[in-house]
Structure formats: structure tokens, C-alpha cells
Amino acid sequence: MSGYVVRRLGQSLVLLLMVSMIGFAILHLAPGGPLSQFAAGGDMTQEDLDRIAVQLGLDRPLPLQYVEWLWRMLQGDWGRSYRDQQPVLHIIGSHIGATLELMLTSTLVAMMIGAWVGILGAIRRYSIFDSLATIGAMVALSIPTFWFGLVVIYVFSVGLEWLPAGNRYTIGDESLLDRLHHLIGPCMVLALVSTAVWSRYMRSSMLDVINQDYIRTARSKGLPERRILLNHAVRNALLPMITITGLHLPALLSGALVTETVFTWPGMGRLFLDSISYRDYPVVMGILVFTSVMVLAGSLIADLLYSIADPRMGAPG
Amino acid sequence: MSTTASTPPAGAAAQVIRPRGPGAFRRFSRHRLAALSLVLILSLTLACIIVPPLLPFSDTEIDIMQRFASPFTGPHLLGTDPLGRDTLARLLMAGRISLSVGFSAMAISMVIGIAVGLYAGFYGGRIGAILMRFVDAMLCFPSIFLLLAISAFLQPSVGSIIMLIAATSWMEVARLVEAQIRALRARDFAVAARAIGASDRRVMFRELLPNAVAPIVVAATLNVAHAILAESYISFLGYGIQPPTPSWGNMLENAQSYLTSAPWLAIIPGAAITLAVTGFNFIGDGLRDALDPRQEAR
Numbered sequence: 068m069s070g071y072v073v074r075r076l077g078q079s080l081v082l083l084l085m086v087s088m089i090g091f092a093i094l095h096l097a098p099g100g101p102l103s104q105f106a107a108g109g110d111m112t113q114e115d116l117d118r119i120a121v122q123l124g125l126d127r128p129l130p131l132q133y134v135e136w137l138w139r140m141l142q143g144d145w146g147r148s149y150r151d152q153q154p155v156l157h158i159i160g161s162h163i164g165a166t167l168e169l170m171l172t173s174t175l176v177a178m179m180i181g182a183w184v185g186i187l188g189a190i191r192r193y194s195i196f197d198s199l200a201t202i203g204a205m206v207a208l209s210i211p212t213f214w215f216g217l218v219v220i221y222v223f224s225v226g227l228e229w230l231p232a233g234n235r236y237t238i239g240d241e242s243l244l245d246r247l248h249h250l251i252g253p254c255m256v257l258a259l260v261s262t263a264v265w266s267r268y269m270r271s272s273m274l275d276v277i278n279q280d281y282i283r284t285a286r287s288k289g290l291p292e293r294r295i296l297l298n299h300a301v302r303n304a305l306l307p308m309i310t311i312t313g314l315h316l317p318a319l320l321s322g323a324l325v326t327e328t329v330f331t332w333p334g335m336g337r338l339f340l341d342s343i344s345y346r347d348y349p350v351v352m353g354i355l356v357f358t359s360v361m362v363l364a365g366s367l368i369a370d371l372l373y374s375i376a377d378p379r380m381g382a383p384g
Numbered sequence: 385m386s387t388t389a390s391t392p393p394a395g396a397a398a399q400v401i402r403p404r405g406p407g408a409f410r411r412f413s414r415h416r417l418a419a420l421s422l423v424l425i426l427s428l429t430l431a432c433i434i435v436p437p438l439l440p441f442s443d444t445e446i447d448i449m450q451r452f453a454s455p456f457t458g459p460h461l462l463g464t465d466p467l468g469r470d471t472l473a474r475l476l477m478a479g480r481i482s483l484s485v486g487f488s489a490m491a492i493s494m495v496i497g498i499a500v501g502l503y504a505g506f507y508g509g510r511i512g513a514i515l516m517r518f519v520d521a522m523l524c525f526p527s528i529f530l531l532l533a534i535s536a537f538l539q540p541s542v543g544s545i546i547m548l549i550a551a552t553s554w555m556e557v558a559r560l561v562e563a564q565i566r567a568l569r570a571r572d573f574a575v576a577a578r579a580i581g582a583s584d585r586r587v588m589f590r591e592l593l594p595n596a597v598a599p600i601v602v603a604a605t606l607n608v609a610h611a612i613l614a615e616s617y618i619s620f621l622g623y624g625i626q627p628p629t630p631s632w633g634n635m636l637e638n639a640q641s642y643l644t645s646a647p648w649l650a651i652i653p654g655a656a657i658t659l660a661v662t663g664f665n666f667i668g669d670g671l672r673d674a675l676d677p678r679q680e681a682r
Contacts, residue, residue, distance in 0.1 A: 081517060082517065082520055082521050082524065085517055085518060085520075085521035086521045086524050086525070088521075089521055089522065089525070093533060093534060202417065205662065205665050205666060205669065206658070206662050208665065209609065209613075209658055209661035209662035209665050210658050210661075211613060211616050211617065211620070211633075211654060211657050211658065211661075212617075213616075213617065213620050213621075213636070214616075214636065214650070214654030214657065214658065217636070217639065217640060217643060217650045217654065218650075218651070218654070220640075220643060221643050221647050221650065221651075225643055225644050225647075316526075317523070317524070317525070317526040317527065318526070318527075320526035320529065321526040321527055321528035321529065321617075324526075324528050324529065324532075325528065325617060325620075325621075328621060329640065339529060339532065340532065340621060343532055343533070343536045343623070344622075346536070351533055351536065352533070354529065355525065355529055355530070355533050358525065358526050358529050359521075359524040359525045359526075360524075362524045362525070362526065363524050
């Protein structure tokens with residue numbers, strides 16, 4: 068068990084190092100590299116640029132620059148935004164709340180609906196409900212999130228006028244009810260793909276469990292079917308979903324970016340897009356590294372939780 | 385990382401017990417859907433190739449008098465956009481771009497993925513391990529963030545978008561091929577091939593790769609769906625295919641501002657994307673069932 072944890076932590080550290088290298092490489096991939104912001108102004112001579120390069124240490128060998136960059140990142144110095152000179156971590160911190168709110172609520176919605184659809188699909192395998200759920204999940208995975216967002220706005224905001232078309236709250240009214248009202252649309256949009264993912268994996272996990280020996284034992288003991296399914300099967304079938312939630316994190320973050328854009332939700336995804344249009348590279352790179360670290364941490368936490376929840380998992384790794 | 389993709393072999397038993405009844409309906413409907421999707425994709429592709437020259441309007445023809453014409457009312461079958469351009473003509477021309485981006489990006493990402501997977505699976509060792517850790521690290525970046533970050537540095541063109549999508553979608557294929565090759569490599573036929581002195585290259589391309597073709601074909605099909613979606617996302621967000629070249633994604637770029645007055649501008653291209661992506665996904669799913677009957681699709 069502890070061996071597994073140590074090994075898993077070691078893996079994550081190696082991955083973190085590689086992720087940081089890729090981030091650094093992308094930063095230097097930009098035409099002109101980190102200097103391009105100055106060159107873009109147009110009124111700089113080559114001499115000026117050279118001087119800035121020396122000041123910023125850009126004339127030194129790349130490995131050295133990487134180590135220094137990594138060291139600064141580890142100390143929490145992620146650079147400053149070109150737009151307002153604020154520290155990058157500070158800016159990310161002020162936007163992450165809205166994104167987390169959206170991601171958490173839509174994950175909860177997806178869990179509740181998706182799990183039930185998957186469980187029912189597995190119990191009534193090959194029924195009409197199961198077929199429709201499978202087809203529905205496939206279609207849901209194929210709908211572009213931004214288009215579904217537009218459709219939701221068109222139907223519920225433009226047509227029925229039930230939901231606001233965007234933003235996190237009405238200015239001047241920041242009550243919980245108002246916030247929830249604004250949350251419904253984006254949450255529905257972001258939850259679509261997650262629900263499909265949850266229902267499919269839950270179905271497969273449930274089928275896995277139903278065919279296990281201990282379910283047959285429970286049946287042969289004469290336990291009521293309902294109790295077997297809820298107490299024995301569902302509880303065990305839910306365990307692998309911890310891992311799925313971790314693995315789904317990158318897709319969820321991507322979906323959040325698109326959803327935030329459509330619903331003008333003031334989260335990290337929209338900040339990212341705004342920063343790209345302003346060529347605000349420190350913020351762009353900061354968010355890119357930040358999200359990948361989130362994904363890394365998410366899968367690490369999921370795996371550790373899983374090894375606690377299901378001790379059989381520890382040994383082979 | 386624990387294996388979550390593995391599917392229950394136990395499902396096969398339950399299938400045998402009930403060869404007819406509702407199960408048959410389901411499998412039938414699945415394959416019917418795959419066949420239907422194949423017809424749909426073929427006709428969509430053909431329509432994009434053949435129909436545009438036959439239409440009375442070209443996709444670039446601006447007609448200010450005909451701005452915001454509604455679908456099914458006038459000479460413009462699917463209406464017009466804010467510049468009075470025919471939506472149907474634009475939709476089909478956009479389809480040419482979006483579908484070719486989908487296929488080309490898939491082809492390139494398959495080549496990269498197969499090459500990396502083949503090398504890492506066959507030789508393993510330190511380089512193989514580093515390659516696979518690199519795959520893991522790349523997969524840590526949420527795809528849209530990575531696509532947008534790199535696209536910001538690129539001169540957007542159809543070619544660069546294809547390369548970009550390919551460069552960010554080969555990792556799953558590499559993982560799949562690596563696992564397949566690593567497993568196949570220990571099998572008797574591969575050992576025998578090496579025992580009679582076949583070269584590494586021969587074993588890789590003549591013995592191992594053909595045996596891994598089924599999952600690769602499935603992955604390729606799903607990859608097209610993924611590439612079409614990726615193109616639509618970044619074009620919608622303004623960093624993909626640039627106007628006036630139409631793509632399904634960039635046709636939606638300004639649609640949100642006209643959602644009240646001209647909803648068809650948003651509905652039609654989005655429906656085309658959904659149709660095409662669903663089609664490829666169903667084909668991939670059907671292929672999985674057909675090519676590997678043991679692996680019951682989730």
C-alpha cells in the first residue's frame with residue numbers, strides 16, 4: 068500500500084517535470100519566443116531587443132533558462148500579466164472559483180443522472196431503455212459543446228425566457244437564488260458530455276460487478292434482488308468511477324472553457340481566451356501549466372482514493 | 385494508472401444465453417446505425433464534392449439585398465447570412481474544408497501515433513519509457529487549452545490547423561499501439577519470426593502491425609470524429625480556419641450575435657457538425673463490434 072503510494076507519487080513528479088518542459092518548450096516555440104511581446108510594438112530596434120534579451124537572461128543556454136524558470140515557478144513567481152502587471156498566480160486565483168463552481172456542479176449533475184442511467188442500463192441490459200441510452204450517450208458525445216450552449220440559450224433564454232443568457236449573476240443582485248438561476252444553463256451544457264461518459268462507464272462497471280461470484284453468492288442466499296443490486300452491486304460498481312472522474316478532468320476543463328465563452332462566465336477558460344487575444348503570454352502559459360498540474364493532481368488523488376477505497380488495487384499498481 | 389478501458393469479458397457469456405429476444409434487436413440496431421452512418425457520411429462527402437458547382441449561388445457571392453433571408457422561403461434554400469451569402473453553398477464548401485481537415489489530421493496523427501507506439505512497444509527500454517511518459521505528459525494538457533495556446537503562435541491556414549490538430553491527438557493512438565505491440569511481441573508467431581532470423585523491421589511491419597490492425601482502424605475512425613470536433617472548437621473560438629474560407633466551426637463564430645434574429649445561422653452548421661461526428665462515432669463503434677466480437681463495446 069505505502070509502496071504503491073510512494074511509486075505513484077514518484078510517477079507524478081516525473082510527469083510534472085515533463086509537463087513543465089513541454090510548457091517551457093511551447094513558450095519558446097512562439098516566433099521570437101518570449102521577446103515577441105516587445106517586437107510586436109514595432110518601434111524597437113534590434114539593439115533594443117538584444118538589450119532586453121540580455122536583461123531577461125534570454126541569451127543564456129536554454130537548459131539554464133529552463134532551470135531558472137522552473138525554480139521561479141516553484142517559488143510561486145509565475146510572471147506578471149502584460150495587460151495589468153498583476154502576478155499571474157493572483158489572476159488565476161481570482162478566476163478559478165467561477166470555473167470550479169461550474170465544474171463541480173455539473174459533475175454532480177452528471178454523476179446523479181449518468182450513474183442512474185448506467186445502472187438501469189446494466190440491470191435491464193439490451194432493453195429498449197438500454198439501447199436508447201447507449202445511442203443517446205453517443206450523440207451527446209458528438210454534439211459540439213458550444214453549439215449545445217447556443218441551442219440552450221436559444222430555447223431557454225431567447226424563446227422561453229426562463230434562463231439568463233450569460234454571466235454569473237445580475238449586477239446589483241448577487242443573492243444565492245440569482246446565482247443558481249445563472250448557473251443552470253452553463254451547468255446543463257457542461258454536464259451533457261460528463262453525463263454521457265458517466266452513464267457508459269457506470270454501465271460497464273455495473274455489468275462487471277453483476278457477474279462476480281459474490282453477487283451470485285448473495286443471490287443464492289436468497290437476498291431480495293433490490294438489496295443485492297443496491298447494497299452489493301452499486302457500491303462496488305461505483306468504485307472505478309473514482310478513477311473515471313480523474314481521467315475525465317482534462318475533457319471537463321476543455322468543456323468548461325467553451326461553456327464559459329458561450330455563457331460569458333467569468334472563469335479561467337474565458338480568461339485564457341481573452342489572454343490569447345491580447346497575446347498575454349505569461350497568463351496563457353500560466354493557465355496552460357496550471358490546468359495540466361490540476362489534471363495531474365486530479366488523477367493522482369483519484370488513484371490514491373481508489374487504492375484506499377479498494378485495497379485490492381494497491382499491490383500491482 | 386489503473387486500467388479503466390478494459391471491458392468485461394464476462395459479458396460474452398450473458399450474450400450467448402440469450403441469442404434472440406431483445407439482445408438481438410439491440411445488436412441489430414447498433415449495426416444498422418453504423419451502416420446508416422456510413423451511408424450518411426458517404427452522401428455528405430459526395431454532396432460536399434459534387435453539389436456546390438451545381439448550385440445557383442456560390443459560397444462567396446455577396447448579395448446585400450438578400451441579407452438574413454430565412455430558410456425555405458425564397459430562392460435560398462437554407463437562407464442567407466449577414467452578407468447575403470447562400471447558407472447551403474457555404475455549408476457544403478465548409479464541409480469540404482472540415483471533412484478534409486478531419487481526414488488529414490487523422491492520417492497524420494495516426495502516422496505519429498503508430499510510429500511512437502510501434503517503437504516504444506517493440507524496443508521498450510529507456511527510450512520507449514521516455515516516449516510513453518511523454519505521451520502521459522501530453523495527455524495532462526486539456527486539449528482545447530493546448531490547441532489554443534499553440535494556435536496563437538501560428539499563422540492560421542488550413543495546413544497549419546491540420547498539423548496542429550494532428551500534433552495534439554496522436555497520444556491515445558500511441559498508447560493503444562504500444563500496448564498491442566507489447567502484448568503481441570511475446571506471442572509465439574512473433575518469437576518464431578525472430579527465431580528464423582527475420583529483421584526487426586519485418587517483424588514489426590509484417591508480423592505485429594497487421595495483427596493490431598482492428599483496434600487501429602477503430603481508433604482512426606474515432607480520430608476523424610475527434611479532429612472534426614477539434615477544428616470546429618478552435619474555429620468557433622476564432623483561432624482555426626479564417627474567413628472568408630468557410631468551415632463548419634467558423635460559420636458559427638458570429639452566429640451567437642444573431643441568435644435572436646437569425647437562429648438558423650447557428651442551428652444549421654452545428655447540426656452538420658453533430659451529424660458528421662455522430663456518424664463517425666457510430667461507424668467506429670460498429671467497427672469495434674464487427675472487428676473484435678470478444679470486446680463488447682461499452
